[in-house]
Amino acid sequence: MTSEKRLVSVVKCQDPGQGAINAVSLLEEKGAFQPSPGIVFIKPNIVVSIPYDQAPAELTDPGLVAAMIRYFYEHGAEKVVVGERPAWGGSCGDAYRVSGFEEAVTENGGVMCDLDGEPEVWLPVDGHVLKEIRLPRALVEADLLVNIPKAKTHFLTAVTVGIKNLFGCIRYEDRKKYHREIDLASVLADLLKALPPGLTVVDAVQVMEGFGPHAGTGVEMGLVMAGTDAVAVDTVGTYLMGVDPKSLALLQVAEKLGLGNIDLAEIDIAGEALDEVRMSLLPPIFKFVSQYENVRVYAGGVCPGCRPRIPTVPLVCDPTKKYAVIIGREPIAIRPDVEADEVWLLGNCGVRAGMDYVLRRAFHGGFKKGVPKVVKVPGCPPLDWYSQRVIFPPLREKGWMR
Ligand code: SF4
Numbered sequence: 001m002t003s004e005k006r007l008v009s010v011v012k013c014q015d016p017g018q019g020a021i022n023a024v025s026l027l028e029e030k031g032a033f034q035p036s037p038g039i040v041f042i043k044p045n046i047v048v049s050i051p052y053d054q055a056p057a058e059l060t061d062p063g064l065v066a067a068m069i070r071y072f073y074e075h076g077a078e079k080v081v082v083g084e085r086p087a088w089g090g091s092c093g094d095a096y097r098v099s100g101f102e103e104a105v106t107e108n109g110g111v112m113c114d115l116d117g118e119p120e121v122w123l124p125v126d127g128h129v130l131k132e133i134r135l136p137r138a139l140v141e142a143d144l145l146v147n148i149p150k151a152k153t154h155f156l157t158a159v160t161v162g163i164k165n166l167f168g169c170i171r172y173e174d175r176k177k178y179h180r181e182i183d184l185a186s187v188l189a190d191l192l193k194a195l196p197p198g199l200t201v202v203d204a205v206q207v208m209e210g211f212g213p214h215a216g217t218g219v220e221m222g223l224v225m226a227g228t229d230a231v232a233v234d235t236v237g238t239y240l241m242g243v244d245p246k247s248l249a250l251l252q253v254a255e256k257l258g259l260g261n262i263d264l265a266e267i268d269i270a271g272e273a274l275d276e277v278r279m280s281l282l283p284p285i286f287k288f289v290s291q292y293e294n295v296r297v298y299a300g301g302v303c304p305g306c307r308p309r310i311p312t313v314p315l316v317c318d319p320t321k322k323y324a325v326i327i328g329r330e331p332i333a334i335r336p337d338v339e340a341d342e343v344w345l346l347g348n349c350g351v352r353a354g355m356d357y358v359l360r361r362a363f364h365g366g367f368k369k370g371v372p373k374v375v376k377v378p379g380c381p382p383l384d385w386y387s388q389r390v391i392f393p394p395l396r397e398k399g400w401m402r
Contacts (some may be wrong), residue, residue, distance in 0.1 A: 006226035006261070007032040008236045009270040009279065016205045020148075020317025024071065024201060026226070026270045033228050034388075035075035038143030042068060042110075043197070045150045045165050046084040048216070048391070049094040049400040057208040057218030060150045062104035064203050064224070069110040069147065081138060083113035084174060086213075088387030089172035090401065092116050103113055113138050116171070117343065127190030127337055128253055129183075135195060141171055147197040147230070151221070151237055153212035155284040156184055157250055157305050160213060162200040162230055164250070166191050174382045179305050184248035188258050192230055196259075200233045201226045204240070209281035223272070229262025232267045239264055242280035247390045254350035290325070292317045298338070301329035305381035306347040313344045313392050318397030324372075326354035341398035342373045346381040 011028035013019025028031035043059035052059050069080045082105045086095040092114040096102040105112050120137035127132050134352035139145065149165030157164055157177070167175060167188060178187040179205040223240065231254050235245040245251050251262045261267075264274075286307055290297055295317065297310055306327055316324055323390040324340035327350040345354035353373070362371045379387045395401040 004230050005256060006227075006232050006266060007268045007270055008225055008229075008232050010236065010272045010274065010356045011238070011275065012222055012272055013205065013224055014222070016033055016061040016064040016203055016224065019040070019205065020064045020067050020203075021071055023224045023226035023271070024199070027165055027228065028328035028402065030270055035077070035225075037076040039141070040072045040077045040080045040144045040146060040147055041113075041139055042080065042082045042146045043165065043169060044084055044148045045168065046095045046100065047085055048086050048090050048394050049098040051098055051400075052100045056152065056206040057152065057216070058214060059099055060148050060203045061205065062100045062178070064201075064205075065101065065148055066090060066104040066108045066110075068201065069108040071147075073109055077116055079250070081113045081142065082110050082112045083118075083136070083138065084391060085115045085124045085168045085170070085172060085243070086218075087168075088137065088383060088391055090392070094401050099226055100340055108218065109188050115139070115169070118391065120171070123194045123395050125190050127192040128257055129186040129192055130190040130194075133191060133194045134171065134174060135169055138196065141394070144199065145195065145197040147200045147202070147370050150207070151202050152242060153209040153210060153216055153241070153281055155213075155286060155308055156213060158248055159238050159241045159243050159281070159282065161225075161234040161241075162202055163188050163192050163234050165197060167199070169195060177380070179383065182249055185253050188250050189253040189259065192259055193257055197230055197331060199226065200230050200376075201232060202237055204237065207241070207281070211286070215308075216284065217282070219279075219281065223277060227277070229275065231262060235260075235262045235264060236267060236274065237271065239274060240278050242278065243283075247378075259302050287311060291322070292319075294321060294364045295323040295325060296338070297325045297327065298331045298342075299326075299328045300331040300353075301349070302327050302347075303381065305383075306350070309377070309382055309386055311347055313346060314342060314375070315389060328353065331357075337371060339367065340372050341369075342374045342375060344377065346377045347382050348378055349374045351378050368376055
């Protein structure tokens, strides 16, 4: 690996599009990147059907992507394609239209690609956990893959810089089974090995801190970073967000797979001095105790994939009732005298453990007020329930989803 390959540019900016051009031009000047003719595939982070100005800390800025489309055409690209698979299995068409990406991309001569409608190919990968991975052909066959993520805090990975954004290349059905913790880090490293982007440009202008990647708070960081070595970009971005890169499972696995070096001293920086622009973002601290007085949570062995769903149950809280939420592989903390009008069982293992508990109590006549109503929320983690009952209804009400 040459020293040029491990160059990361970091630029301050007011205008994200200009920031991206400046960051990539710095790489070009140092001989670390040369745009090639042919088909360029840009993978932004579109997330969900929400207008960009309602979620500027969550979605990649469409204006930044528009500037990069113009840049690639000016440098001889034959075609610039943009595509993403939104979170929770949402429709590409809705997300592209409502976010503003469709307009920004097509106005600049780019082509939106519905990744869910693309034929897929199985790519072999000698990965940490995977032997092969299923990906849309348009992504695999592009001459240059450009990853344009949004920098955010993330409750599963502490922060997400560039590599995590590649997760949206995988179909939702495959994604949701890896959406836990170390599982996610391992699969992401394998994905990076199978489909390394030729360039990463990080939108860190408006970023998210706190309980990201969806429920945090926006904060101005005012930076764009770029590099051709995805591990180096993530190492630098993680450091700039106030987190030690060596503490992240994803970067540890990536280094172990030989995908890059996560030692900052081994990375050349062009542009801003890192310690001059470094921030200390609020971490994604999880709130375990329910916001409601009358809801008690009985947990044990809960994965991070299930944890963030706890504050969302019950969906409607009746202050005259008592609720119990049972979650985790072994919810050892259930008191034998728990009385509730409704028992919510979260996640496949919460359903298993909770039903066992409820049936045993019921069988032994242990409920003074009769057997409570039981609400099962299956899934491992229960992402389908979460999207259909929590995320999508308000978007449909606003007309942002069909
Ligand atoms: S259902 Fe159980 S095993 Fe699956 S993510 Fe939730 S806590 Fe983990």
